[in-house]
Amino acid sequence: MGHQLVWFRNDLRVSDNPALYHACQQQNPVSAIYIATPEQWRDHDDADVKIDFWHRNLACLKNSLAELNIELHFFQVNNYQQVPNLISTICQQWDIERLHFNDEYPVNERFRDQQVMAVCGQISVEYQHYNDQLLLPPGSVRTKSDTPFKVFTPFSKQAKQQLEQSLYLYPAPIKQTAINVTTLTQASQLTELTWPIVSDDIKAFWPEGEQHAFARVAKFCRQPIRDYKQSRDIPSLGGTSRLSPYLASGIISVRQVWNASWQYCEPNDSVQTWQNELLWREFYKHILIDYPEVSRHKPWKPLTDNIDWRYDEQQLQAWQQGQTGFPLIDAAMRQLLARGWMHNRLRMVVAMFLSKHLLIDWRLGECWFMQQLIDGDLAANNGGWQWSASTGTDSVPYFRIFNPVTQSKRFDPQGTFIRHYVPELAHLSDKEIHMPSDANRPQNYPKPMVDLSDGRQRALAAFKLLATDSTI
Ligand SMILES: Cc1cc2nc3c(=O)[nH]c(=O)nc-3n(C[C@H](O)[C@H](O)[C@H](O)COP(=O)(O)OP(=O)(O)OC[C@H]3O[C@@H](n4cnc5c(N)ncnc54)[C@H](O)[C@@H]3O)c2cc1C
Numbered sequence: 165m166g167h168q169l170v171w172f173r174n175d176l177r178v179s180d181n182p183a184l185y186h187a188c189q190q191q192n193p194v195s196a197i198y199i200a201t202p203e204q205w206r207d208h209d210d211a212d213v214k215i216d217f218w219h220r221n222l223a224c225l226k227n228s229l230a231e232l233n234i235e236l237h238f239f240q241v242n243n244y245q246q247v248p249n250l251i252s253t254i255c256q257q258w259d260i261e262r263l264h265f266n267d268e269y270p271v272n273e274r275f276r277d278q279q280v281m282a283v284c285g286q287i288s289v290e291y292q293h294y295n296d297q298l299l300l301p302p303g304s305v306r307t308k309s310d311t312p313f314k315v316f317t318p319f320s321k322q323a324k325q326q327l328e329q330s331l332y333l334y335p336a337p338i339k340q341t342a343i344n345v346t347t348l349t350q351a352s353q354l355t356e357l358t359w360p361i362v363s364d365d366i367k368a369f370w371p372e373g374e375q376h377a378f379a380r381v382a383k384f385c386r387q388p389i390r391d392y393k394q395s396r397d398i399p400s401l402g403g404t405s406r407l408s409p410y411l412a413s414g415i416i417s418v419r420q421v422w423n424a425s426w427q428y429c430e431p432n433d434s435v436q437t438w439q440n441e442l443l444w445r446e447f448y449k450h451i452l453i454d455y456p457e458v459s460r461h462k463p464w465k466p467l468t469d470n471i472d473w474r475y476d477e478q479q480l481q482a483w484q485q486g487q488t489g490f491p492l493i494d495a496a497m498r499q500l501l502a503r504g505w506m507h508n509r510l511r512m513v514v515a516m517f518l519s520k521h522l523l524i525d526w527r528l529g530e531c532w533f534m535q536q537l538i539d540g541d542l543a544a545n546n547g548g549w550q551w552s553a554s555t556g557t558d559s560v561p562y563f564r565i566f567n568p569v570t571q572s573k574r575f576d577p578q579g580t581f582i583r584h585y586v587p588e589l590a591h592l593s594d595k596e597i598h599m600p601s602d603a604n605r606p607q608n609y610p611k612p613m614v615d616l617s618d619g620r621q622r623a624l625a626a627f628k629l630l631a632t633d634s635t636i
Pocket of ligand 1: 396404405406407408409411412441442444445446448506507508509511512515533537539540541542544545546547548549552
Protein backbone atom coordinates (compact mmCIF):
# COMPACT_ATOMS: atom_id res chain seq x y z
CA MET A 165 0.00 0.00 0.00
CA GLY A 166 1.27 3.50 -0.87
CA HIS A 167 2.27 5.56 2.08
CA GLN A 168 2.27 9.16 3.29
CA LEU A 169 5.25 11.47 3.25
CA VAL A 170 5.63 14.56 5.44
CA TRP A 171 8.16 17.13 4.27
CA PHE A 172 9.35 19.24 7.21
CA ARG A 173 10.64 22.75 6.47
CA ASN A 174 9.96 25.71 8.78
CA ASP A 175 7.73 23.73 11.11
CA LEU A 176 10.14 21.69 13.22
CA ARG A 177 7.63 20.37 15.74
CA VAL A 178 5.21 17.54 16.29
CA SER A 179 2.37 19.32 18.08
CA ASP A 180 -0.21 21.42 16.25
CA ASN A 181 1.43 20.61 12.94
CA PRO A 182 -1.22 20.43 10.17
CA ALA A 183 0.91 18.49 7.67
CA LEU A 184 1.97 15.86 10.19
CA TYR A 185 -1.49 15.57 11.69
CA HIS A 186 -3.19 15.02 8.34
CA ALA A 187 -0.58 12.49 7.19
CA CYS A 188 -1.10 10.50 10.38
CA GLN A 189 -4.89 10.42 9.91
CA GLN A 190 -4.68 8.52 6.63
CA GLN A 191 -4.18 5.08 8.21
CA ASN A 192 -1.30 4.40 5.88
CA PRO A 193 2.32 4.22 6.98
CA VAL A 194 4.02 7.61 7.39
CA SER A 195 7.61 8.66 6.67
CA ALA A 196 9.15 12.10 7.07
CA ILE A 197 11.95 13.97 5.32
CA TYR A 198 14.02 17.09 5.82
CA ILE A 199 16.07 18.51 2.95
CA ALA A 200 19.06 20.73 3.79
CA THR A 201 19.96 23.29 1.08
CA PRO A 202 23.18 25.02 2.25
CA GLU A 203 23.80 27.09 -0.91
CA GLN A 204 20.26 28.38 -0.85
CA TRP A 205 20.61 29.28 2.81
CA ARG A 206 23.71 31.32 1.99
CA ASP A 207 21.87 33.02 -0.88
CA HIS A 208 19.12 33.92 1.55
CA ASP A 209 21.66 35.21 4.10
CA ASP A 210 20.42 32.78 6.75
CA ALA A 211 22.53 33.23 9.86
CA ASP A 212 24.82 30.51 11.24
CA VAL A 213 23.04 30.78 14.59
CA LYS A 214 19.71 30.13 12.91
CA ILE A 215 21.01 27.18 10.89
CA ASP A 216 22.55 25.71 14.04
CA PHE A 217 19.19 26.21 15.79
CA TRP A 218 17.52 24.18 13.01
CA HIS A 219 20.16 21.48 13.46
CA ARG A 220 19.53 21.19 17.19
CA ASN A 221 15.77 21.24 16.76
CA LEU A 222 15.92 18.60 14.03
CA ALA A 223 17.62 16.25 16.48
CA CYS A 224 14.73 16.80 18.92
CA LEU A 225 12.17 16.36 16.16
CA LYS A 226 13.76 13.08 15.06
CA ASN A 227 13.37 11.72 18.60
CA SER A 228 9.78 12.92 18.97
CA LEU A 229 8.82 11.40 15.63
CA ALA A 230 10.51 8.11 16.56
CA GLU A 231 8.10 7.87 19.50
CA LEU A 232 5.30 7.93 16.91
CA ASN A 233 7.10 5.24 14.87
CA ILE A 234 7.85 7.78 12.16
CA GLU A 235 11.39 7.94 10.89
CA LEU A 236 12.78 11.33 9.88
CA HIS A 237 15.19 10.95 6.93
CA PHE A 238 17.72 13.63 6.04
CA PHE A 239 18.84 14.72 2.59
CA GLN A 240 21.08 17.46 1.30
CA VAL A 241 21.14 19.22 -2.07
CA ASN A 242 22.68 22.57 -2.90
CA ASN A 243 19.63 24.63 -3.64
CA TYR A 244 15.90 24.70 -4.26
CA GLN A 245 16.26 23.92 -7.99
CA GLN A 246 17.42 20.41 -7.07
CA VAL A 247 14.56 19.72 -4.67
CA PRO A 248 11.84 18.65 -7.15
CA ASN A 249 14.00 15.90 -8.66
CA LEU A 250 14.98 14.61 -5.25
CA ILE A 251 11.36 14.51 -4.07
CA SER A 252 10.40 12.74 -7.26
CA THR A 253 13.03 10.03 -6.63
CA ILE A 254 11.97 9.61 -3.00
CA CYS A 255 8.28 9.37 -3.87
CA GLN A 256 8.89 6.76 -6.56
CA GLN A 257 11.28 4.60 -4.58
CA TRP A 258 9.18 4.65 -1.43
CA ASP A 259 5.87 4.21 -3.22
CA ILE A 260 4.45 7.43 -1.79
CA GLU A 261 0.76 7.97 -2.23
CA ARG A 262 0.54 11.52 -0.89
CA LEU A 263 2.98 14.28 0.05
CA HIS A 264 2.07 16.68 2.89
CA PHE A 265 3.76 20.00 3.67
CA ASN A 266 3.04 23.33 5.37
CA ASP A 267 3.21 26.47 3.23
CA GLU A 268 6.09 28.92 3.16
CA TYR A 269 5.43 32.32 1.61
CA PRO A 270 8.56 34.04 0.25
CA VAL A 271 8.81 33.92 -3.57
CA ASN A 272 11.64 31.39 -3.90
CA GLU A 273 9.93 28.97 -1.55
CA ARG A 274 6.64 29.37 -3.39
CA PHE A 275 8.33 28.77 -6.74
CA ARG A 276 10.09 25.65 -5.36
CA ASP A 277 6.77 24.30 -4.09
CA GLN A 278 5.05 24.90 -7.43
CA GLN A 279 7.81 22.90 -9.12
CA VAL A 280 7.44 20.12 -6.57
CA MET A 281 3.69 19.98 -7.09
CA ALA A 282 4.20 19.86 -10.87
CA VAL A 283 6.60 16.92 -10.48
CA CYS A 284 4.13 15.13 -8.20
CA GLY A 285 1.48 15.58 -10.90
CA GLN A 286 3.78 13.95 -13.45
CA ILE A 287 4.38 10.86 -11.31
CA SER A 288 0.80 10.61 -10.03
CA VAL A 289 1.63 11.38 -6.42
CA GLU A 290 -1.06 13.35 -4.60
CA TYR A 291 -0.09 16.34 -2.52
CA GLN A 292 -1.72 18.44 0.17
CA HIS A 293 -0.38 21.66 1.60
CA TYR A 294 -1.61 23.63 4.58
CA ASN A 295 -1.52 27.08 6.10
CA ASP A 296 0.56 26.84 9.23
CA GLN A 297 2.45 30.09 9.72
CA LEU A 298 -0.51 32.46 9.81
CA LEU A 299 -3.33 33.00 12.28
CA LEU A 300 -5.57 33.82 9.32
CA PRO A 301 -5.03 32.27 5.89
CA PRO A 302 -3.60 34.32 3.00
CA GLY A 303 -6.19 36.52 1.32
CA SER A 304 -8.69 36.21 4.20
CA VAL A 305 -8.14 39.64 5.79
CA ARG A 306 -9.53 42.15 3.34
CA THR A 307 -10.90 45.70 3.21
CA LYS A 308 -14.57 46.27 2.39
CA SER A 309 -13.58 46.66 -1.26
CA ASP A 310 -11.85 43.25 -1.09
CA THR A 311 -8.30 44.58 -1.36
CA PRO A 312 -5.33 43.87 0.93
CA PHE A 313 -4.83 46.22 3.88
CA LYS A 314 -1.85 48.53 3.53
CA VAL A 315 -2.02 50.03 7.01
CA PHE A 316 -1.53 48.09 10.23
CA THR A 317 -4.28 49.52 12.50
CA PRO A 318 -7.27 48.74 10.25
CA PHE A 319 -5.66 45.39 9.41
CA SER A 320 -5.37 44.50 13.09
CA LYS A 321 -8.95 45.61 13.85
CA GLN A 322 -10.28 43.44 11.07
CA ALA A 323 -8.04 40.52 12.07
CA LYS A 324 -9.22 40.72 15.70
CA GLN A 325 -12.83 40.56 14.54
CA GLN A 326 -12.07 37.38 12.63
CA LEU A 327 -9.99 35.73 15.35
CA GLU A 328 -11.38 33.59 18.16
CA GLN A 329 -9.80 33.71 21.60
CA SER A 330 -9.17 30.02 21.41
CA LEU A 331 -8.06 28.88 17.99
CA TYR A 332 -8.35 25.30 16.83
CA LEU A 333 -5.18 23.32 17.52
CA TYR A 334 -4.53 20.07 15.70
CA PRO A 335 -4.76 17.06 18.04
CA ALA A 336 -1.62 15.05 18.80
CA PRO A 337 -0.73 12.82 15.84
CA ILE A 338 -1.68 9.17 16.14
CA LYS A 339 1.09 6.65 16.77
CA GLN A 340 1.86 4.76 13.54
CA THR A 341 2.72 1.20 12.67
CA ALA A 342 6.47 1.04 12.23
CA ILE A 343 7.67 0.54 8.66
CA ASN A 344 10.99 0.14 6.95
CA VAL A 345 11.69 1.98 3.74
CA THR A 346 14.72 1.23 1.64
CA THR A 347 17.48 3.62 2.53
CA LEU A 348 18.15 5.80 -0.47
CA THR A 349 21.74 6.44 -1.48
CA GLN A 350 21.06 10.17 -1.24
CA ALA A 351 20.00 9.93 2.42
CA SER A 352 22.38 11.10 5.14
CA GLN A 353 22.67 11.10 8.88
CA LEU A 354 21.77 14.43 10.49
CA THR A 355 25.36 14.93 11.57
CA GLU A 356 26.67 14.36 8.03
CA LEU A 357 24.86 17.40 6.66
CA THR A 358 26.69 20.72 6.44
CA TRP A 359 26.16 22.58 9.72
CA PRO A 360 27.91 25.71 10.96
CA ILE A 361 29.71 25.81 14.29
CA VAL A 362 28.43 28.28 16.86
CA SER A 363 29.48 28.98 20.43
CA ASP A 364 28.16 26.96 23.37
CA ASP A 365 27.19 30.26 24.92
CA ILE A 366 24.65 30.98 22.17
CA LYS A 367 23.37 27.41 22.29
CA ALA A 368 22.78 27.69 26.02
CA PHE A 369 21.02 31.02 25.55
CA TRP A 370 18.58 29.56 23.01
CA PRO A 371 17.77 26.01 24.13
CA GLU A 372 16.22 23.78 21.49
CA GLY A 373 13.02 21.78 21.57
CA GLU A 374 9.25 22.12 21.60
CA GLN A 375 9.14 21.50 25.33
CA HIS A 376 11.36 24.46 25.92
CA ALA A 377 9.20 26.66 23.67
CA PHE A 378 6.05 25.62 25.58
CA ALA A 379 7.70 26.35 28.91
CA ARG A 380 8.85 29.75 27.63
CA VAL A 381 5.43 30.84 26.42
CA ALA A 382 3.69 29.57 29.56
CA LYS A 383 6.15 31.36 31.84
CA PHE A 384 5.81 34.59 29.90
CA CYS A 385 2.02 34.47 29.75
CA ARG A 386 1.69 33.78 33.49
CA GLN A 387 3.46 36.96 34.64
CA PRO A 388 5.70 39.16 32.45
CA ILE A 389 2.94 39.67 29.88
CA ARG A 390 1.02 41.65 32.51
CA ASP A 391 3.68 44.35 32.55
CA TYR A 392 4.56 44.14 28.88
CA LYS A 393 3.21 47.58 27.99
CA GLN A 394 5.56 49.26 30.49
CA SER A 395 8.57 46.96 30.22
CA ARG A 396 8.72 46.09 26.53
CA ASP A 397 10.75 49.17 25.56
CA ILE A 398 13.43 48.84 28.24
CA PRO A 399 16.14 46.55 26.84
CA SER A 400 17.77 45.89 30.22
CA LEU A 401 14.55 44.47 31.70
CA GLY A 402 14.07 41.47 29.43
CA GLY A 403 10.34 42.25 29.48
CA THR A 404 9.60 40.64 26.11
CA SER A 405 8.95 36.95 25.47
CA ARG A 406 12.03 36.12 23.35
CA LEU A 407 9.85 33.69 21.47
CA SER A 408 10.84 35.00 18.04
CA PRO A 409 13.43 32.27 17.24
CA TYR A 410 10.89 29.58 18.14
CA LEU A 411 8.16 31.19 16.02
CA ALA A 412 10.49 31.85 13.10
CA SER A 413 11.55 28.20 12.85
CA GLY A 414 8.15 26.77 13.74
CA ILE A 415 9.26 25.16 17.02
CA ILE A 416 5.93 26.42 18.34
CA SER A 417 2.92 27.46 16.27
CA VAL A 418 1.53 30.96 16.25
CA ARG A 419 -1.87 29.46 17.13
CA GLN A 420 -0.42 27.91 20.30
CA VAL A 421 1.13 31.25 21.22
CA TRP A 422 -2.07 33.18 20.51
CA ASN A 423 -4.12 30.79 22.67
CA ALA A 424 -1.59 31.02 25.50
CA SER A 425 -1.97 34.82 25.52
CA TRP A 426 -5.65 34.39 26.41
CA GLN A 427 -5.29 31.35 28.61
CA TYR A 428 -3.16 32.29 31.59
CA CYS A 429 -4.35 35.70 32.76
CA GLU A 430 -7.13 38.25 32.42
CA PRO A 431 -6.61 40.27 29.26
CA ASN A 432 -5.51 43.80 30.19
CA ASP A 433 -3.86 46.57 28.16
CA SER A 434 -0.51 44.81 28.33
CA VAL A 435 -1.88 41.52 27.06
CA GLN A 436 -3.55 43.34 24.19
CA THR A 437 -0.34 45.16 23.38
CA TRP A 438 1.46 41.83 23.15
CA GLN A 439 -1.28 40.33 20.99
CA ASN A 440 -0.83 43.35 18.72
CA GLU A 441 2.80 42.36 18.24
CA LEU A 442 1.66 38.93 17.06
CA LEU A 443 -0.55 40.81 14.63
CA TRP A 444 2.41 42.87 13.38
CA ARG A 445 4.01 39.52 12.56
CA GLU A 446 0.80 38.53 10.80
CA PHE A 447 0.56 41.87 8.96
CA TYR A 448 4.05 41.64 7.49
CA LYS A 449 3.48 38.08 6.33
CA HIS A 450 0.26 39.12 4.58
CA ILE A 451 2.16 42.04 2.99
CA LEU A 452 4.82 39.62 1.73
CA ILE A 453 2.15 37.44 0.16
CA ASP A 454 0.12 40.29 -1.37
CA TYR A 455 3.15 42.31 -2.51
CA PRO A 456 5.76 39.69 -3.47
CA GLU A 457 8.10 42.39 -4.81
CA VAL A 458 9.20 43.06 -1.21
CA SER A 459 10.82 39.59 -1.41
CA ARG A 460 12.90 40.86 -4.30
CA HIS A 461 14.77 43.68 -2.56
CA LYS A 462 12.27 46.25 -3.77
CA PRO A 463 10.97 49.07 -1.56
CA TRP A 464 7.23 48.92 -0.99
CA LYS A 465 7.06 52.61 -2.03
CA PRO A 466 8.70 52.48 -5.48
CA LEU A 467 9.53 56.19 -5.50
CA THR A 468 11.95 55.71 -2.62
CA ASP A 469 14.14 53.69 -4.97
CA ASN A 470 15.23 57.06 -6.32
CA ILE A 471 16.90 58.01 -3.05
CA ASP A 472 20.59 58.51 -3.56
CA TRP A 473 21.69 56.14 -0.78
CA ARG A 474 25.31 56.48 0.29
CA TYR A 475 27.78 53.61 0.30
CA ASP A 476 30.55 53.91 2.87
CA GLU A 477 32.24 50.60 3.68
CA GLN A 478 34.07 51.96 6.71
CA GLN A 479 30.94 53.39 8.28
CA LEU A 480 28.95 50.25 7.47
CA GLN A 481 31.55 48.09 9.19
CA ALA A 482 31.71 50.37 12.22
CA TRP A 483 27.94 50.06 12.54
CA GLN A 484 28.07 46.27 12.12
CA GLN A 485 30.76 45.85 14.76
CA GLY A 486 29.28 48.27 17.33
CA GLN A 487 32.00 50.90 16.92
CA THR A 488 29.98 53.98 15.95
CA GLY A 489 30.77 56.10 19.02
CA PHE A 490 27.06 56.15 19.99
CA PRO A 491 26.83 53.98 23.11
CA LEU A 492 23.27 52.71 22.70
CA ILE A 493 23.82 51.86 19.02
CA ASP A 494 27.07 50.07 19.87
CA ALA A 495 25.50 48.14 22.76
CA ALA A 496 22.65 47.04 20.49
CA MET A 497 24.92 45.95 17.63
CA ARG A 498 27.12 44.04 20.08
CA GLN A 499 24.04 42.34 21.53
CA LEU A 500 23.27 41.16 18.00
CA LEU A 501 26.79 39.74 17.61
CA ALA A 502 26.80 38.12 21.04
CA ARG A 503 23.27 36.70 21.14
CA GLY A 504 22.12 36.48 17.52
CA TRP A 505 19.15 38.57 18.66
CA MET A 506 18.36 42.19 19.38
CA HIS A 507 15.63 43.89 21.39
CA ASN A 508 12.85 45.39 19.23
CA ARG A 509 13.27 49.00 20.39
CA LEU A 510 16.96 48.78 19.52
CA ARG A 511 16.28 47.22 16.13
CA MET A 512 14.30 50.35 15.28
CA VAL A 513 16.96 52.71 16.66
CA VAL A 514 19.92 51.10 14.86
CA ALA A 515 17.96 50.68 11.62
CA MET A 516 17.00 54.32 11.61
CA PHE A 517 20.54 55.38 12.44
CA LEU A 518 21.92 53.45 9.45
CA SER A 519 19.24 54.45 6.95
CA LYS A 520 18.75 58.05 8.09
CA HIS A 521 21.75 59.49 9.97
CA LEU A 522 24.21 57.62 7.73
CA LEU A 523 21.85 57.49 4.71
CA ILE A 524 23.22 54.01 3.92
CA ASP A 525 20.90 51.77 1.89
CA TRP A 526 18.50 49.97 4.25
CA ARG A 527 19.00 46.77 2.21
CA LEU A 528 22.58 46.51 3.52
CA GLY A 529 21.24 46.65 7.06
CA GLU A 530 18.49 44.17 6.26
CA CYS A 531 21.09 41.77 4.89
CA TRP A 532 23.40 42.16 7.92
CA PHE A 533 20.50 41.47 10.26
CA MET A 534 19.56 38.30 8.35
CA GLN A 535 23.16 37.13 8.50
CA GLN A 536 23.20 37.53 12.29
CA LEU A 537 19.67 36.87 13.59
CA ILE A 538 18.55 33.58 15.08
CA ASP A 539 14.98 34.76 14.44
CA GLY A 540 15.69 36.04 10.89
CA ASP A 541 12.40 36.07 9.05
CA LEU A 542 12.08 37.66 5.62
CA ALA A 543 8.67 39.23 6.21
CA ALA A 544 9.36 40.68 9.68
CA ASN A 545 12.91 41.74 8.89
CA ASN A 546 11.99 43.39 5.62
CA GLY A 547 8.94 44.98 7.26
CA GLY A 548 11.02 46.31 10.16
CA TRP A 549 13.71 47.71 7.88
CA GLN A 550 11.28 49.31 5.48
CA TRP A 551 9.36 50.77 8.42
CA SER A 552 12.52 52.33 9.82
CA ALA A 553 13.79 53.58 6.44
CA SER A 554 10.36 55.07 5.57
CA THR A 555 10.24 53.06 2.34
CA GLY A 556 7.63 50.53 3.46
CA THR A 557 3.92 50.19 3.94
CA ASP A 558 2.63 52.11 6.97
CA SER A 559 6.20 53.09 7.78
CA VAL A 560 7.43 55.87 10.04
CA PRO A 561 7.18 59.33 8.36
CA TYR A 562 10.58 60.20 6.89
CA PHE A 563 10.97 63.30 9.10
CA ARG A 564 10.44 61.38 12.37
CA ILE A 565 14.01 60.31 13.03
CA PHE A 566 14.90 58.74 16.39
CA ASN A 567 17.83 60.49 18.02
CA PRO A 568 20.00 57.67 19.47
CA VAL A 569 21.13 59.77 22.43
CA THR A 570 17.60 60.80 23.39
CA GLN A 571 16.45 57.19 22.95
CA SER A 572 19.30 56.08 25.20
CA LYS A 573 18.32 58.49 28.01
CA ARG A 574 14.69 57.49 27.71
CA PHE A 575 14.95 53.70 27.44
CA ASP A 576 18.22 52.97 29.26
CA PRO A 577 18.25 55.81 31.81
CA GLN A 578 20.92 54.33 34.10
CA GLY A 579 22.88 52.92 31.19
CA THR A 580 22.42 49.37 32.53
CA PHE A 581 22.16 47.88 29.06
CA ILE A 582 25.06 49.93 27.69
CA ARG A 583 27.32 48.99 30.63
CA HIS A 584 26.69 45.30 29.92
CA TYR A 585 27.57 45.34 26.22
CA VAL A 586 30.05 48.21 26.11
CA PRO A 587 32.19 47.48 29.19
CA GLU A 588 34.76 50.14 28.30
CA LEU A 589 32.11 52.73 29.25
CA ALA A 590 30.91 50.96 32.41
CA HIS A 591 32.69 53.37 34.76
CA LEU A 592 30.94 56.48 33.38
CA SER A 593 28.19 58.29 35.30
CA ASP A 594 24.52 57.83 34.40
CA LYS A 595 24.67 61.22 32.71
CA GLU A 596 27.87 60.71 30.72
CA ILE A 597 27.18 57.20 29.56
CA HIS A 598 24.72 58.19 26.85
CA MET A 599 27.31 60.35 25.07
CA PRO A 600 30.73 60.59 26.73
CA SER A 601 32.40 64.00 26.53
CA ASP A 602 35.76 64.25 24.73
CA ALA A 603 37.47 64.52 28.11
CA ASN A 604 35.84 61.37 29.54
CA ARG A 605 35.77 59.17 26.48
CA PRO A 606 38.12 56.19 27.03
CA GLN A 607 40.90 55.83 24.44
CA ASN A 608 39.57 52.48 23.30
CA TYR A 609 36.14 53.89 22.49
CA PRO A 610 35.57 55.70 19.14
CA LYS A 611 34.43 59.29 18.66
CA PRO A 612 30.88 59.66 17.28
CA MET A 613 31.09 58.83 13.57
CA VAL A 614 28.56 61.40 12.44
CA ASP A 615 27.19 64.72 13.60
CA LEU A 616 23.56 63.81 14.36
CA SER A 617 22.18 67.14 13.26
CA ASP A 618 24.08 67.09 9.93
CA GLY A 619 23.04 63.47 9.33
CA ARG A 620 19.43 64.31 10.01
CA GLN A 621 19.49 67.30 7.63
CA ARG A 622 21.11 65.18 4.90
CA ALA A 623 18.37 62.52 5.25
CA LEU A 624 15.59 65.10 5.23
CA ALA A 625 17.04 66.68 2.09
CA ALA A 626 17.27 63.28 0.34
CA PHE A 627 13.65 62.45 1.14
CA LYS A 628 12.37 65.98 0.40
CA LEU A 629 13.55 65.59 -3.18
CA LEU A 630 10.86 62.91 -3.51
CA ALA A 631 8.27 64.61 -1.37
CA THR A 632 6.08 65.81 -4.22
CA ASP A 633 4.46 62.41 -3.68
CA SER A 634 2.22 62.70 -0.60
CA THR A 635 2.63 59.02 0.26
CA ILE A 636 6.28 59.42 1.24
C1 LIG B 1 14.66 46.45 11.71
C2 LIG B 1 13.86 45.32 12.32
C3 LIG B 1 14.13 44.01 11.94
C4 LIG B 1 13.38 42.94 12.48
N1 LIG B 1 13.66 41.66 12.09
C5 LIG B 1 12.91 40.64 12.57
C6 LIG B 1 13.15 39.29 12.16
O1 LIG B 1 13.99 39.02 11.31
N2 LIG B 1 12.40 38.30 12.74
C7 LIG B 1 11.43 38.56 13.67
O2 LIG B 1 10.78 37.62 14.16
N3 LIG B 1 11.17 39.82 14.04
C8 LIG B 1 11.87 40.87 13.54
N4 LIG B 1 11.61 42.15 13.96
C9 LIG B 1 10.48 42.38 14.87
C10 LIG B 1 10.83 42.37 16.37
O3 LIG B 1 11.94 43.18 16.61
C11 LIG B 1 11.10 40.96 16.91
O4 LIG B 1 10.06 40.10 16.53
C12 LIG B 1 11.15 40.98 18.44
O5 LIG B 1 12.19 41.82 18.87
C13 LIG B 1 11.35 39.58 18.95
O6 LIG B 1 11.48 39.58 20.34
P1 LIG B 1 10.40 38.86 21.25
O7 LIG B 1 10.16 37.49 20.76
O8 LIG B 1 10.84 39.03 22.66
O9 LIG B 1 9.11 39.76 20.94
P2 LIG B 1 7.78 40.04 21.79
O10 LIG B 1 7.76 41.50 22.07
O11 LIG B 1 7.60 39.12 22.91
O12 LIG B 1 6.64 39.78 20.68
C14 LIG B 1 6.05 38.48 20.48
C15 LIG B 1 6.21 38.04 19.05
O13 LIG B 1 5.54 38.94 18.17
C16 LIG B 1 6.26 39.06 16.95
N5 LIG B 1 6.67 40.45 16.79
C17 LIG B 1 6.92 41.34 17.76
N6 LIG B 1 7.20 42.55 17.24
C18 LIG B 1 7.12 42.43 15.91
C19 LIG B 1 7.29 43.32 14.82
N7 LIG B 1 7.59 44.62 15.00
N8 LIG B 1 7.17 42.83 13.56
C20 LIG B 1 6.85 41.53 13.35
N9 LIG B 1 6.66 40.65 14.35
C21 LIG B 1 6.79 41.07 15.61
C22 LIG B 1 7.47 38.15 17.06
O14 LIG B 1 7.16 36.91 16.46
C23 LIG B 1 7.64 38.02 18.56
O15 LIG B 1 8.30 36.84 18.94
C24 LIG B 1 12.34 43.23 13.41
C25 LIG B 1 12.09 44.56 13.78
C26 LIG B 1 12.83 45.59 13.23
C27 LIG B 1 12.53 47.00 13.66
